[in-house]
Amino acid sequence: MQPRPTPSRATKILLLSLSSTIALTAAAHAQVVTPASSAIDIKLIKKIERAERGTGSVSKEAVRNTSPVQSFQSVLKTVPGFTVRNTNPGNLTAGDTTFTYQGxxxxxxxMEFDGVPIINAFRGGTNGQGSDHALSPVASGQFDSVVIYSGANSPSETGINALGGTINYLPKLPTPQFYATISGHGGSYASNPEGGLDNGGISINSGALNSTGTELYGNFYHTNYQSYLKHVFSINNNAYLSALQPYDEGRSQFSFILINNAERAQQPETIPLALVQQYGSDFQYPxxxxxNRTTTKSFTTIVGWRSIINQYVVARAKxxxxxxxxxxxxxxxxxxxxGFGGYPLPTSLKSYANPAPNGIPDNTYNPTALFGSSYNGTQYQRYIDNFNNIGVTPSLSFLLPHNTITVGGLYIHSQDHSAEYWYGAGNVPTTDGYNDAWDEHDLRNYADIYIQDHIRLLNNKLSITPGLKYYTVLTTSNDISGYYYNYAGTVKNRFNYSEPSFGVSYEALKNLDLYAHYGRVYKVPNISAYYSVIGNAPTPGLELVRPEYVDAIDTGVRYDIGKIKTTLAYFRRSFSNKFGYYYNNATGQTIQYNVGTALYQGATASIDAALTPQLSVYVNYDYTSAKYTSNYLANDGASVYNGELVGGVPLYNLNFGVQYKKSGLTTKLTDSLVGPWHMNTDLGSPAALPAVHPYNIVDLxxxxxxxxxxxxxxxxxxNAYVDNLFDTNYNPYEYQQIGGGPKGSPNYIAVETGAPVFIGLGLKLKLS
Structure with a gap:
């Protein structure tokens, strides 16, 4: 084997120039592959400037040492302003919202993986929305670290629907040296020994192949989760593959990522608080x-390319x-x-599923003839929701003496097939015109182009980053006749809008950095705004919901004192056309509307210190005030008033951590305090109830x-894990249900209870 050549002096100069002017994807993760006869290695290019706005991150080490019952979202719980609502293992959730970030x-x-969107383009988020409560688009072992961009950002870093920010999961990539691992975990919830997990898996890293320089990494993990909630479980099979292929003497590189996650689960449900108090915090219906049995699959593949065209141009595409x-x-x-115990069951039985006398809707299924009554014939309700995205995101960066101009774009074609069918037995047929409540097909095309500049002045002490993105979004929703739709129909429209951004960063003193950033971000209406105007008449109504948007301002200071890093920041998010939601259990439709304006603002502070070579600590704090700034009264009775607090927004988050490392031993203790917050009603408006109590979770x-x-x-x-060390009893999610409860108190509180103490062990063997 011949020794690998060392880059020439000219190459080193070019690399230093590039590293100070452009930011490539985090796939350039400081692991360097130099194929035979290397000249300029694109994997050496990395960003050295600080961002002109607030950012957060979860490090490789933090991800690697996360408890096995944590989800791909709960690993973010120590990020300032981040609050996890779903604490079930296996990404199981009882509600549509899985987390909040600064409100x-x-x-x-x-939400992105390797810089590309992994969202549900029709409802937002990655999981939870649309009753997709057992979905794992990303799993442990598939991402290396996480970057969080607060508020609006430069166009290349702002994701779709990024009103509050963008979260980018950086992929697990191969490295130059061969290794393999075999691992297993086990554990249980102390207050419910039947709950817990057992899992095992294997990973293989090929190292750089001599003939081509190709690097491959793959893993597979099988996990059985038994929730701390009775009857709730999840069985997961997760497979992952990534590859890097340099060419053109290292000046260019292809990358490949594949995720294939399958899950079979019994979903959790929100439970009336009175039943939790009567039967215990682990209660779920017998x-x-x-x-609520679910089978889900999540598949992602990304093919990336990047190349140094010449000393002035770098190209990228995915x-x-x-x-x-x-x-x-x-x-x-x-x-x-x-009902059960005076409260309705999570899935309502239907009294109107027999054929309509006038043939509208045109369902021919007769539950009374087959099962004795309409109620008996709607005991099983099968829901299908399949959505996909295919897209491309190209860009060119022009490296000029004092600035870097980047032009790029994004195109996504998204499809969604959503349907529900009712029957009196478990083998539910899926026949349109027979037993369908709805059968819906949706299309959504996102397209954007952007230009951004990174100007460096005053010997690189001053950075200015203007940017502009132009969006166009075309949406089509089609529903056939069914129990929820008397008439078939199609609705479509197009929205066009621009997202400006402008940032400044100034190094006032050595290690003292001041920054400010402004940007506007839009979110188009969810698909519920379209399908809710179909079905009441032969001709569908007009889709009247306007995109909501946020004008975001971030400003702050960062100061490093030796190995102590400090930040202090202020953020302001001014909402316009803010969305409101209401789920109508009788019609099965989610109604979306604009409620007016709101203001989210607050401050964050953090200290991260390496006190000794062995001992490090961090403390961070986030304060968020979220209030409506206009009045609104919806047709369903929901109302908001100027100055009223927005529901579901914790007033503050406080996180503390201490880590000690020496001679192979690592001990880490983290403490997360979530402040009080006000709950919403099921109509989407704030409930006239006292704030939910704060709670504190300690992990070891x-x-x-x-x-x-x-x-x-x-x-x-x-590894030994103890989550919720002091067995705190808490409810990360609560809401008030209007009507349906026992006589005398028809309005009641429903909750999703939090996980009790979990104790687990993990063992990993590394081969090389």
């Missing part, structure tokens, strides 16, 4: 009364495809048509690694 719901935050399939059958026992992780003298076994790693 913004999960469908109002851009399976013979109500259950082609991607995502496919998410959800197939859920909900069951409600007709003997409990009046102890790991020990030791190397061996074996020529094959390189290292053993043993």
């Amino acid at each position: 913004f719901n999960s469908d109002q935050v851009g 399976l013979n009364i109500s259950n 082609l991607f495809y995502t496919q998410d399939n959800n197939d859920r059958t909900a069951y409600s026992n007709a003997a409990y048509v009046g 992780n102890i790991g020990y690694s030791w190397k061996t003298r074996s020529p094959y076994v390189h290292k053993w790693t043993l």
Whole structure:
């Protein structure tokens, strides 16, 4: 084997120039592959300037040491302003919103993997929305670290629907040296020994192949989750593959990523608080009364390319495809048509499923003839939601003496097939015109172009980043006749808008950086705004909901004192055309509307300090005030008033962590405090109830690694996890249901309870 050549002096000069002027994808992760006869290695290019706005991150080490019952979203819970609502393992959730970030719901935050959107283009977010409550688009072992951009950002970094910010999961990529791992985890919830997990998996990293320089990495993990909630479980099979292929003497590179995650689960439900108080925090309905079985699959593939065209131009492009399939059958026992314990079951039985006398709708299914009554014949309700995105995102960066101009764009073609069918037995047929509540096909095309500049002045102390993005979004929704739609129909429209941004960063003193950033971000209406105007008449109504948008301002200061890093920032998010939502259980439709204006503002502060080579600590704090700034009264009775607090927004988050590392031993203790917040009603408006109490969660992780003298076994790693160390009893999500409760108190509170203490062990063997 010949030694790899060292880059020439000219190459090094060009690399230094490039590294100070452009930001490539995080796939350039400081792992360098130099194929034979290397000249300029594109993997060496990385960004060295600070961003002109607030950012956050979750490091490789934090991701690697996360408890096995944490989800791909709950790993973010120590980020300032981030609050996790779903604490079930296996990405299971009982509600549509899985987290909030500085007051913004999960469908109002851009979600990306390797810089490409992984969202549900029709409802927002990655999971939870549209009853997709057991979906794993990303799983542990598939991402290396996470970057969080607060508010509006430069056009190339602003995701779709990124009203509150953008979260980008950076992929697990191959490295130049061969290794393989075998790992397993086990554990249980102390207050419910039946709950817990067992999992096992294998990963292989090929190293750089001598003949081509190709690098490959792949893993597979099988996990059985048994929730801390009774009857709730999730069985996951997750496969992942990534590859890097340099060419043109290292000046260019192809990358490839594939994710294939399959899940089979019993979904959790929100439970009336009175039943939780009566039966315990782990209560879920007995399976013979109500259950919700789901099978889901999530597939993502990304083909990337980037190349140094010459000393002035760098080109990048990614082609991607995502496919998410959800197939859920909900069951409600007709003997409990009046409810359980005085409260309605999660899935309502229907009294009107027999054929209509006038043939409108045109369903021919006769549940009374087959099962004795309409209630008996609607005990099983099968819901299907399959959506996909295919897109491309190209860009060119022009490297000029004092600035870098980037032009780029994004095109996504998205499809959604959503349907529901009712029957009196578990083998629910899916026949349109027979037993369909709805059968809907949607299309949405996103297209944008952008230009941004990064200007460097005053010996690189001053950075100015203007940018402009232009969007066009075309949406079509088609529904056939069904129980929820008397008439078939199609609705379509197009929205066009521009998103300006402008940022400034100034190094006032050595290690003292001042920054400010402004940007505007839009979110088009969810698909519910379209399908809700279909079906009431032969001709559909007009889609009247306007895009909501946010004018975002971020300003702050960052100061490093030796190995102590500090930040202090202020953010202001001015909402216009803010969306409101209401789910009508009788019609099965989610109604969306504009409620007017709102103002989210607050401050964040953080300290991250390496006190000694062994001991490090961090503290961060976020304060968020979210208030409506206009009055609105909806047709469903929901109302908001100027000055009223927005529901579901924690007033503050406080996180603390301490880590000690020495001689293979790593001990980390983290503490997350979530402040009080006001709940919403099921109509979408704030509830006239006292604030939900704050809660505090402490996690402990102890790991020990030791190397061996074996020529094959390189290292053993043993980890112990204790989540919620002090077994805090809390509800991360609550809302007030208007009507339907017991006589005398028809309005009631429903909750999703939080996970109790979890104790687990993990063992990993690394071969090399």
